[in-house]
Amino acid sequence: MVLRTVLEALTAVMLLSSLALFGRRVRAIAGVMKKARPIVRTDRVGERLASVVEHVLLHRRMFRITFSGILHFFIFSGFVVLLIDIVETIGEVFIPGFTVGPVLATIVDVWDVVVLVGIAMAVYNRVVIKPERFAGSDEKDAFLILGLITAIVSGIIVHDSFYPFLAREVFHVPDPVARAHFLGWGLSRLWIALGWTSPVAAGAGYTLGYLLDIGVVFGFLAYLPYSKHFHIFSAVPNIFVRNLRPLGELVPKVPEESIAVRSFQDFHWKDILDLYTCTECGRCQAVCPAHAAGQPLSPKMVILKLRDALNERIAAGGWQEAPAAPALAGGVVSPEELWACTTCGACQEACPVFIEHVPKIVGLRSALLEDGEVDAGAQKALVAFDRQGNSFGQPARKRPQWAKGLDFPIKDARKEPVDWLWFVGDFAAYDPRVQDLTRLVAQLLHLAGVDFGILYEGEVNSGNDALRIGEYGLFENLAAKNLQALEKAQYNRIFTTDPHSLNALKNEYRKLGFESKVMHYTEAFGELVAQGRLTLAPLRLRATYHDPCYLGRWNRITEAPRALIRRTGVDLIEMPRHGTQSFCCGAGGGRIWMEEAGMEERPANQRIKEALALPDVAYFVVACPKDVSMFSASVTAMGLEERLKVVDVAELLGVATGLLQVREVQLATS
Amino acid sequence: MKIAVLMKDVPDLVEDLELTDEGQLAVDELSFIPSEWDDQALEEALLVKDEMGQAEVTAVAVDTGDVDSMLYTALAKGADRAVKIVGEFGRDLPNRARSAVLAEYLKTAGYDLILTGVQAIDDVDGQVAGLVAGHLDVPHASVVREVAVAGGHVRCLQEYSAGRMAELRLATPALLGIQAARKPPRYVTIAKVRQVTKSASLEEVEGELPEVPTAAVRRLFKPQAAGRAVMWEGDPEAVAEQIVALLDDRKLIRS
Numbered sequence: 020m021v022l023r024t025v026l027e028a029l030t031a032v033m034l035l036s037s038l039a040l041f042g043r044r045v046r047a048i049a050g051v052m053k054k055a056r057p058i059v060r061t062d063r064v065g066e067r068l069a070s071v072v073e074h075v076l077l078h079r080r081m082f083r084i085t086f087s088g089i090l091h092f093f094i095f096s097g098f099v100v101l102l103i104d105i106v107e108t109i110g111e112v113f114i115p116g117f118t119v120g121p122v123l124a125t126i127v128d129v130w131d132v133v134v135l136v137g138i139a140m141a142v143y144n145r146v147v148i149k150p151e152r153f154a155g156s157d158e159k160d161a162f163l164i165l166g167l168i169t170a171i172v173s174g175i176i177v178h179d180s181f182y183p184f185l186a187r188e189v190f191h192v193p194d195p196v197a198r199a200h201f202l203g204w205g206l207s208r209l210w211i212a213l214g215w216t217s218p219v220a221a222g223a224g225y226t227l228g229y230l231l232d233i234g235v236v237f238g239f240l241a242y243l244p245y246s247k248h249f250h251i252f253s254a255v256p257n258i259f260v261r262n263l264r265p266l267g268e269l270v271p272k273v274p275e276e277s278i279a280v281r282s283f284q285d286f287h288w289k290d291i292l293d294l295y296t297c298t299e300c301g302r303c304q305a306v307c308p309a310h311a312a313g314q315p316l317s318p319k320m321v322i323l324k325l326r327d328a329l330n331e332r333i334a335a336g337g338w339q340e341a342p343a344a345p346a347l348a349g350g351v352v353s354p355e356e357l358w359a360c361t362t363c364g365a366c367q368e369a370c371p372v373f374i375e376h377v378p379k380i381v382g383l384r385s386a387l388l389e390d391g392e393v394d395a396g397a398q399k400a401l402v403a404f405d406r407q408g409n410s411f412g413q414p415a416r417k418r419p420q421w422a423k424g425l426d427f428p429i430k431d432a433r434k435e436p437v438d439w440l441w442f443v444g445d446f447a448a449y450d451p452r453v454q455d456l457t458r459l460v461a462q463l464l465h466l467a468g469v470d471f472g473i474l475y476e477g478e479v480n481s482g483n484d485a486l487r488i489g490e491y492g493l494f495e496n497l498a499a500k501n502l503q504a505l506e507k508a509q510y511n512r513i514f515t516t517d518p519h520s521l522n523a524l525k526n527e528y529r530k531l532g533f534e535s536k537v538m539h540y541t542e543a544f545g546e547l548v549a550q551g552r553l554t555l556a557p558l559r560l561r562a563t564y565h566d567p568c569y570l571g572r573w574n575r576i577t578e579a580p581r582a583l584i585r586r587t588g589v590d591l592i593e594m595p596r597h598g599t600q601s602f603c604c605g606a607g608g609g610r611i612w613m614e615e616a617g618m619e620e621r622p623a624n625q626r627i628k629e630a631l632a633l634p635d636v637a638y639f640v641v642a643c644p645k646d647v648s649m650f651s652a653s654v655t656a657m658g659l660e661e662r663l664k665v666v667d668v669a670e671l672l673g674v675a676t677g678l679l680q681v682r683e684v685q686l687a688t689s
Numbered sequence: 690m691k692i693a694v695l696m697k698d699v700p701d702l703v704e705d706l707e708l709t710d711e712g713q714l715a716v717d718e719l720s721f722i723p724s725e726w727d728d729q730a731l732e733e734a735l736l737v738k739d740e741m742g743q744a745e746v747t748a749v750a751v752d753t754g755d756v757d758s759m760l761y762t763a764l765a766k767g768a769d770r771a772v773k774i775v776g777e778f779g780r781d782l783p784n785r786a787r788s789a790v791l792a793e794y795l796k797t798a799g800y801d802l803i804l805t806g807v808q809a810i811d812d813v814d815g816q817v818a819g820l821v822a823g824h825l826d827v828p829h830a831s832v833v834r835e836v837a838v839a840g841g842h843v844r845c846l847q848e849y850s851a852g853r854m855a856e857l858r859l860a861t862p863a864l865l866g867i868q869a870a871r872k873p874p875r876y877v878t879i880a881k882v883r884q885v886t887k888s889a890s891l892e893e894v895e896g897e898l899p900e901v902p903t904a905a906v907r908r909l910f911k912p913q914a915a916g917r918a919v920m921w922e923g924d925p926e927a928v929a930e931q932i933v934a935l936l937d938d939r940k941l942i943r944s
Contacts, residue, residue, distance in 0.1 A: 277880055391766070391875030398876045405879065406722060407703060414704045492879030 022189060022222045026112045026229060037237040044244035047333050048295055052288040058271065060260035060289055067259045074258050080371040084302070087144060093137025094168065098251065100130040104175050108233055111182070116192035124199035128179075131172050131202055138165050138172075152301025155320050157247060161299070164248050167235055174231025179203025180210060181228060184221035250298045254372045257296040260289055261373035266364070267526035267573035269378060269486060278491045279389050280347060280382030283329055293374040294326040303366035303376060306596075308603040309359040313619030316359035318366035318376040324351050325379070348386035357384050358394050361622070362487045362608030363568040368599055377487075381608075385489030396612040397488055404493055408479030408500065410612065411449040415476040421447075421454040422473075427465050430472030432508040437472035439464070439543070440510035442501075442524060444517030445480050446644035452651065453644045459673050460516055460540060466676060467552040477504030481523035483569070488609040498523070498531055505533065514538040516669075518569035518643045519607070525574065539570055541580035541642050541668055548586050555675035557588025562638035562666075563630050564591060566601035567646055575599065580642045580668055587675040592636050594629045602626050604649040611645060623653040631663060642668045690744040690838060693798070694734045694768070695791055695805035695817060696727040697750055698759055702810065712908030716780045723759045726806025732870035733836050734804050735767045741838060745769045747800070751790050753778045757891060758882070765877045765885040772798075774896040784814040789899040791817070792824030800862060802843055807832050807866040813904060818866030828859040831866030 061067075073079050078095070082088035103119055104127045110117035118124075145153065145161060153161075180203040186194035198204050210216055215224060243249050250257075264271055270278060280286055303318035304310050310317050328351040332344060345351055357380055366376040387393065393401070403412040421443075422429050432440045441464075447457040464471050482497035501524075505513075513535050515521045525537040547553045564584055571577045577598045584591055596602045605611075605622035615621065627650060630639050639654075641647055650665040673679035698721040700706070700714075707715040731748065738744040747770040748763035750756040760771035774794050782790075795803060809815040822829030833845040843859045848868070859865075921928045936942045 277878075385878075388876060389878050389881060391877065393876050395873055398873070401876065406701065406720075412703055416704070490878055492881075492883060496879055 022185075022226070023112060023115075026226065029230075030109060030112065030233060033234060033237040037241040040241035041244060048244070048291070051283055051329065051333070052291045054284050055286050055288040055291050056284070058287040058289055060262075063263055066263060067261075070261060070263075071255060071259050074371065074373070075255055078371075080369070083369070086140065086148070087300070090137045090140035090144065093133045094141070097130050097134035097137065097168075097172070100126060101134070101171070101175070103127050105233065105236060108175075108178060108229065111190075112229070115190055118194075118196055121196050121199035124196035125201065127175065128200050128202045131175055134168065134172050138169055141165055150301070150305070152305040152319075153299075154301070155304070155317060155323070156299035156301055160246050160248075164246065167239055167242075170231045170235045171239070174228045174233075174235060176200075176202045176206055176228070178225050178228025178232055180206035181221045181224040183207055184210070184216045185218070185225050188218050189222065244295070247297065247299045250296050250372060253292060253296040254298075257289075257292050257372050257374070260292065262289075262375060265526045265529075266575070267522040267569065268529070269362075269381060269527065270491065270530070272530050273495075274491060277385065277389065278382055278489070279385040280379070281386050282347065283332070285382065286379065289375070290379055291329070293379075294322060294329060296372045297322045297326065297374060298372065299323065300371065302369040302371065303374070306365040306369045306600070306602075308361055308363055308365065308605055308622035308625075311602075311620075311625060312605065312622050314355070314359040314617060315353065316356045318380075321352050321356060321376060321380060322374060346386070348383035349390070349392065352380075352383055354387055354392055355617075357387060358397070358613060359610075360384075360608055361568070361603045361605055361610045363603035364572050365568075365600070365603060368572055381487055381489055383489075385491065388489040393488070394609075394613040396614060397609045400609065400612040401485060401488065401490055401493060404480050404482075404485050404497060408497065409445045409449055410480060410484075411445065413449050415479070418443075418448050418478060419473065419475045421449075421457045422461065425458055425461055425465075429461060430470075431475050432472035432510055433474060433477050433504060435472070436509035438470035438511050439472075440505075440508055440513045441471055441473050442481070442513060442515040442517075442520050442537075443473055443478060444515055444520040444644060446648065447516050448478075450644065450648060453647050456644070456647065456667050456669050457516065459669050459679065462678050463544065463553065463669065463672055463676065466678060467547045469547070469552075472508075472510070474501075474504045474508060477501075477507070481517075481520040481527075483519040483523035483527065484607070484609045484611075486523070486527060487607070494523075494527070495531075498528055502528065502531060502533055505535075512536060512538065512543075514540055514543040516540045516644060518567040518574070519645070522569045522573055539574075539576055539579065539642070541570075541583050542576065544668075544672060545579050545583045545586075548583065553672065553676055555587050555672070556677065558671060558675055559588050559590075560638060561590045561592055561636050562640045562671075563594050563633055563636050564597070564640045564642075565594070565604070565626065565630075565646060565650070566598055567641070567643035568601065568603050568607055570642060571597075571601050572599050583668060584640055584671060587671040589638075589640070589671060592633050594626075594633065596629065602629065604646050606645045606649050611649070621653065623649045624657060626650070627653045627657060627659065627663065631659070637663060639663055639665045640668060640671065641665060690741060690802065691798075691800045692734045692737065692744055692746045693795065693800040693803045694727070694731045694746060694748050694763070695750070695803065695821065696731065696748050696756075696759060696763065697724055697753070697787070697809060697811070697817075698722060698756060699724045699809050699811040708909055708911060712910065713906070714909060719780075721754065723762070724806050724809040724811075726808055726867065728806075728874045729870045730804040730806050730865075730867040731763055731766065731768065732872065732874040733834070733867050734802075735875070736871055737802075737836055737838060738767070744838075747772055749774070749791065749794070751778055751782065751787050751896065752776070753782050753787075754780050758886075760891050761886045761889070762877055762882050764889050765882040766875055771889070771891045772894055773891045774894050776896040777898050778896070783903040784809070784812050784817055785820060785901045785903045786899060788814075788817050788820035789824060789901050790896045792821050793899070794894055794896060795821065795825060802836075802838065802861060803827075803864040804836070804867050805864075807868045816866065818864055822864040825862075825864065828863040829865070830857050830859060830863075832868045833857065833865050834868050835871060836865060836867070 078092050081091050103123050107119040179200040183194045183197040301319050307318055360380045362377050400410040403410050408415050430437050446453050479497050479500045482494035486494035521539050700719040701722045707718045709715050734746045738746050746768045748760050748768045749772045752773050752775045764771050805818050818831050833847045835846045837844045843863045845857050847855045921931050
């Protein structure tokens, strides 16, 4: 009976101390969250619960990497199932004769095996496979955690193996589940063979198993919030409070002062929770175009550096004001890392626990920008946006000049009502390489008999990139100019050829009161084709399609362009990374104007290589004016003009409708 | 240390210049931006201030139209004060007159160092630095960079041909025409300018249009196309031959 009393006392002490340590840590983190900026993330409870089921119970994103997904599911399910063991084990010590019954007892042992297999797979993953995504992660912590879990599972087997000897001799109760714990039962045969069944030997063995199990569980509980394994507790709430607003909306409401992040209080509380949810799995790093290009950015390291900085500041007792500590923007996270981001969002898309990297990076960029620290090329673009309303530094008057040379006039939507209003965007209007395409879109609309118009010099850049460089004020000015022009215009629908403009109009202008439905031209043209207003002759060629980040990922428009491409008679072959998991061309977030120094391999070149690996694909179809520029440059630089041709969806339509001669776009029909 | 930076805005040459029927610049059609060399001068002044720790930078502009946003931008970038000289000054204020107006204010304002852009594109007398220095009768150097202040003197570098460089030392008060700042002019966010516009104010100083000799523009003409470009097409080898022949003809090849 002494044994029971000792175990009871030990359990109570361990429970209280681990809860105290756990609570202290959680309170510190919650304190930071409370002081951070507010954001609404507890609405739409039904959807949130459904998303928890999808991403916690069903591991939706985890299974994208099959091996890791399976091993994690094994260990994760163990954490749930083995709660039975904790109840059983503490129960049998505190309540003589307590049992969970043979079925649950068997399940415990089955999951002991499942977890051990999961751990073996995890070790194999880290020791043998060694994915690059773990680079920079705390591997020691990972092995420590795996060791602790192994200890717990071993503890379960050990105490179960000694319990039958104690139940009768020491606790004077029956042990009806001795055989149900088949692993423990098996091990108990060994103890009999060794003769370790006396109350003293069995008591010692049982205590060892109990401490390995329950002791480590409590130790784990205390250690967790200081390690990456805190995600066991934070992942569920973090997924619950994920962003359910339009994905492409970087700033949900007009900021009171600035979007700049200088201290942890300038983050939203969800940003703080993000830091403590990161499991260091590196899936974000694996999909990051900047990282792939050899630039210093890893979304994972941004999160870890911020978390470590916050931990240091909490430990120092003054996380709010830390004058001696390095600045978050430029110190904790370097300017080179921050400016390398293309804001493509692949990191957020890959994160199994819904960490939002891009808003943090943009907030930090904004702080750099306020201090005047910005890439010279980006600065030039910002000044040009401010002065001329476009990144080309061209006069506003020249914006509609692309339309010269068309044999029909284009309506000025500010002066006469139109059915479709076309927001043309900078690159389509000013870039000489893209202007031909812009004219082609106009010809297609004309051919389909669409009553359309543009805003002429009333249109300025949408501000999507300015905002992502961190210049909210400039975004606001640009948006105000566009909204003023849009207010004057009469139209039934608005569409754009530029995914970046689409994103701003659709998602970022809402907080400024603009709520018209905005379409991408691939959606709008899809309708024209469906209505029979454009007749297409099949092209009969094989092509692959590149999803622009601001179309596919941020706005989930992946099917419309594909359907349209197929309607032109194209046999569409997918690249491995497609749809919402497309790979960025490297131009977004202002990157198109910035220095490329230090880049080992441009993301656009990597993407072209990905397309080249597809069998017999000679056409690389794009649906974004920036992609036309980026990928054409890559194909030329790589000397692949004969092998792969970059074409816009509009060109496919042009040939299929007979507007363009085949030779004009060099579509060698096969 | 009191530093003044003389600033002005000039037509934005991104836009095509339009002429009136009388052969004058259609000023109403123009959009104006801060003169880029004045921006350089401001940046250099702010860097000198950062280096010295104790200096006061004042941006000074003659009110020839809408100079407020330029001055507020200077404040947002880090200038301590902004002075606007108001009076009967139009967009067509010649630089000789502008220099006299600035000098009249600077005479009594007690600045130790005055910086301005080495030149501006707005009229033939775009080199305001020399003109103002003449009025003030203070030491002056133009086309200079790398300004440093030490022991009551101002040092700067002046570049000559063939890579020669002179380090100049001027007694204060001194006036410098800045060629380029050590670093590209800093960016200032729209929000910061907006906030400064709300919280700070410009100091207004009365100025008078002085009687100074100025050059009068009789008439401006649009450039006339002189010749036409000739496009050579065809075989690269043949085109290369033609290029070599032309260069040879113009005596641009040493044989």
